[in-house]
Amino acid sequence: MQPVISLDRVYKRFGHTIALEDVSIDIPPGVVFALLGENGAGKTTMIRILTGFLNPDSGNATVLGKPCEKAGLDIRQSIGYVSDAPALYEWMLPEEIGWFTSAFYQEGFLDRYHQLIADFDVPNGVRLKNLSKGQRAKVALALATAHDPQLLILDEPTSGLDPMVRRQFLESMVDRAALGRTVLLSSHQISEVERVADWIGIIHHGHLKMVQPLEKLKSSTWIVTATMDDSCAVAVLPPGKVLTESRNGRQMRWVVQNLPVNWKSGYGSDSGVTNLSASQASLEDIFVAVCDDRAHRPVAEVTT
Numbered sequence: 016m017q018p019v020i021s022l023d024r025v026y027k028r029f030g031h032t033i034a035l036e037d038v039s040i041d042i043p044p045g046v047v048f049a050l051l052g053e054n055g056a057g058k059t060t061m062i063r064i065l066t067g068f069l070n071p072d073s074g075n076a077t078v079l080g081k082p083c084e085k086a087g088l089d090i091r092q093s094i095g096y097v098s099d100a101p102a103l104y105e106w107m108l109p110e111e112i113g114w115f116t117s118a119f120y121q122e123g124f125l126d127r128y129h130q131l132i133a134d135f136d137v138p139n140g141v142r143l144k145n146l147s148k149g150q151r152a153k154v155a156l157a158l159a160t161a162h163d164p165q166l167l168i169l170d171e172p173t174s175g176l177d178p179m180v181r182r183q184f185l186e187s188m189v190d191r192a193a194l195g196r197t198v199l200l201s202s203h204q205i206s207e208v209e210r211v212a213d214w215i216g217i218i219h220h221g222h223l224k225m226v227q228p229l230e231k232l233k234s235s236t237w238i239v240t241a242t243m244d245d246s247c248a249v250a251v252l253p254p255g256k257v258l259t260e261s262r263n264g265r266q267m268r269w270v271v272q273n274l275p276v277n278w279k280s281g282y283g284s285d286s287g288v289t290n291l292s293a294s295q296a297s298l299e300d301i302f303v304a305v306c307d308d309r310a311h312r313p314v315a316e317v318t319t
Contacts, residue, residue: 017080019044019166019197020065025074027060027221034060035071036221042214044165047188047198049212049229051205051302057221058201062170065199066091079165092119095159099171101151105144109137109154113161120162131157135183149180156184160191167191168199173207185211209298219306229298236296237274241267241288248287252313254278258304260313270296270304 018041027035035057042048052058063069064076067087076083078090104112113128132139135153143151152172160167169188173181188198189211202208208215215232217225225232239253243265252260256272274293282288296304304310 016043018042019079020048020199021075021077022061022064023075025061025064025071025076027064027069027071033221035064038074038218038221038223040216040223040226042197042199044197045192045195046213047192047200047211048214048216049208050199050201050216050218051203051208052201052218053203053306056218056306058218059170060221061218062168062199062201065168066094066096093164093166095162095164095167097152097155097159097167097169097172101155103143103151103154105142107143108140109143109146110139112143112154112158116158116161124161127163128157128161131161149176152176152180152184156187160187164196166197166199168201170201171203172200173202173204181207205299205302215298217302217305224305225301232301233295233298235274236270236272236301237293238296238300239269239271239274239278239293240291241282242290243267243287244289245287250286250288251281254281257313258301259307259310261311270300 020040020042022038022040025035025038038057038061050058050061060069064071065078065083067083067090070084079093081090083090104115107115109132110129113125113132117125117128132154135157137146137150137153137157143154146154156172167188173184176184185207188200191198192213200208200212209229212229215225215227215229216223241250243250246265250267253269253271253274255274255278258270258272261268278293279291282291
């Protein structure tokens with residue numbers, strides 16, 4: 016099955032700042048893919064490359080099988096896009112901007128647009144400049160999806176919206192994926208992403224650190240805690256990939272991926288450990304473990 020979005024070793028820098036470095040990713044159809052990262056991590060740069068507004072310094076990017084460097088206009092006509100601050104003609108009414116935009120699309124766009132703004136409870140007869148931020152966001156989403164695109168790209172779309180509007184926004188993304196469409200959602204709002212995403216990508220300082228289905232990522236990542244019999248005692252690292260390690264008095268805490276079932280067997284009576292436990296990590300736990308520059312990241316000893 017051909018990926019809807021594909022990046023192969025994409026590299027982009029601005030002056031001395033590396034925005035993206037060796038980024039490779041394939042996003043399958045029919046999923047909500049959440050791209051998580053702090054502000055400045057490289058999310059918007061990636062989106063600008065995917066929409067053809069920016070060319071990578073090296074590497075290749077395709078959307079719907081089309082090369083982004085050569086087919087930017089065609090890609091932008093084929094997808095839907097909503098930013099955190101949609102550019103709308105302020106003096107227009109919602110019904111007027113729908114009629115205006117319909118000229119760029121095939122027949123049926125206007126009927127679907129009217130249905131969408133009715134479903135979103137957007138009032139007619141009120142100029143866009145007088146609508147609330149949430150209502151304007153709904154107009155932007157209706158404009159971006161009325162032509163039923165195979166791919167919808169959302170760049171921090173719920174920033175500044177009230178909880179009810181955010182929920183309606185995100186539920187509509189799940190509905191699109193259920194119809195076989197693909198949604199790329201760029202955000203740093205971890206809790207809302209966790210409710211709707213099928214796949215997760217975590218980007219940090221231009222590096223794509225993780226790409227996995229959400230359920231697989233969560234089910235394979237654990238928070239392991241160990242209570243030591245002495246505040247000066249040192250515990251061996253748990254088996255698996257240890258992302259971070261922290262200590263508070265006699266308690267050690269690790270965020271670990273791929274923790275084996277028999278992981279406790281390495282802590283015998285002479286280990287200095289008096290209590291062991293493991294709990295499944297949340298997406299926020301994983302994000303912090305990957306992106307916190309202050310975190311201690313131990314290196315496992317290599318035995319020969």
